[in-house]
Amino acid sequence: xxxxxxxxxxxxxxxxxxxxxxxxRWAFEEVGQQYDVRLVSFQQMKEPAHLDLHPFxxxxxxxxxxxxxxxxxxxxxxxxxxHAGLLPKDANARARAISWMFAALNTVEPPIVEREMGMYxxxxxxxxxxxxxxxxxxxxxxxxxxxxxxxDNDWLDGExxxxxxxxVTVLRRLDGSGEVEKYPNLAAYxxxxxxxxxxxxxxxxxxxxxxxxxxxx
Ligand SMILES: N[C@@H](CCC(=O)N[C@@H](CS)C(=O)NCC(=O)O)C(=O)O
Numbered sequence: 001x002x003x004x005x006x007x008x009x010x011x012x013x014x015x016x017x018x019x020x021x022x023x024x025r026w027a028f029e030e031v032g033q034q035y036d037v038r039l040v041s042f043q044q045m046k047e048p049a050h051l052d053l054h055p056f057x058x059x060x061x062x063x064x065x066x067x068x069x070x071x072x073x074x075x076x077x078x079x080x081x082x083h084a085g086l087l088p089k090d091a092n093a094r095a096r097a098i099s100w101m102f103a104a105l106n107t108v109e110p111p112i113v114e115r116e117m118g119m120y121x122x123x124x125x126x127x128x129x130x131x132x133x134x135x136x137x138x139x140x141x142x143x144x145x146x147x148x149x150x151x152d153n154d155w156l157d158g159e160x161x162x163x164x165x166x167x168v169t170v171l172r173r174l175d176g177s178g179e180v181e182k183y184p185n186l187a188a189y190x191x192x193x194x195x196x197x198x199x200x201x202x203x204x205x206x207x208x209x210x211x212x213x214x215x216x217x
Contacts, residue, residue, distance in 0.1 A: 002034050003064040005075070006053070007209060009039040015210030016175065017203045020072040021060040023169045025205060027076045027162065029198035031083035039209065073105045076162050086162040093158060100156045100163025108146065109170045111138040116173060139179060147183035154192060168193030 007021040021037075028035045044050055046057045053061040054070040062069040062078070069075050077098070080086035087094045115135040122128045146167075150156060155164045171190050174180050181187050193199055 001065050002036055003028075003062055004036040004038055005063075006040050006050070006059045006061045007037050007206065008059060009041045009044075009209075010213040011206070011210050015207040017206055018173055018175070019059065019206070020169075022202060022206055023072045023166060024060050024062065024075050024079070025202035026165055026169070026199050027079045027086060029201045030165065030196070031079060031085045033079065033083060037205075037209070039213075073101060073166065076166060077101060080162040086165065088159060088161065096157050097161035097163045100161065101166050104163065104166035104170045108142050108167065109173070111135065111142055112170060112173050115139050136179075139174070140182075143179060143183055143186060147186050150185050150189055152185065154189075160196075164189075164193060168199075 011019045053068050062075045087097050118135050
């Protein structure tokens with residue numbers, strides 16, 4: 001049975017691959033699993049049919065037979081556990097790769113998203129600049145720590161894993177800010193992820209959705 005995921009009908013990122021379905025698409029491509037995509041509008045995401053799949057009314061979701069999942073990290077982990085290619089076979093190495101998945105989503109992504117939200121929603125507040133400075137510091141602290149740990153390695157812990165897949169998508173959320181570029185090894189790490197054929201296929205597919213939606217008007 002081919003799994004079905006949900007994705008934005010018209011992504012607010014204009015097809016830059018920053019929406020969280022990109023991680024899931026990339027994971028599918030890495031392991032060679034076909035998948036279907038059901039596009040949803042912002043309105044549909046808040047309607048009962050979608051809320052049955054996703055309690056918070058968001059994308060992505062995953063459906064396969066009688067299994068429904070939400071949370072991009074849980075979905076990527078499920079794919080990685082089902083197929084070879086995203087988690088090492090050795091039990092300890094596998095546990096470490098899963099630690100990196102959590103680190104990406106639980107330690108590195110939160111300050112990045114907090115900064116992003118501040119930029120979108122608080123620009124007109126009188127305290128915005130002061131808060132932004134604090135949010136930038138928090139992001140920079142994480143980038144500096146991550147850069148130190150990555151060092152000259154290609155990936156975070158041995159072979160490319162689901163931990164790298166999630167970390168690269170998280171760092172990509174800083175595209176255009178110039179923050180990642182301050183750490184050449186992190187910029188090269190993101191570029192290595194983006195150069196993977198599986199990433200490129202996933203990126204092209206989500207961009208095609210946005211392009212089709214835009215041409216329809
Ligand atoms: N922690 C969730 C976050 C999901 C999320 O924030 N999805 C965004 C798209 S990237 C969304 O659906 N936003 C619309 C909304 O929250 O109304 C995950 O990783 O899946």
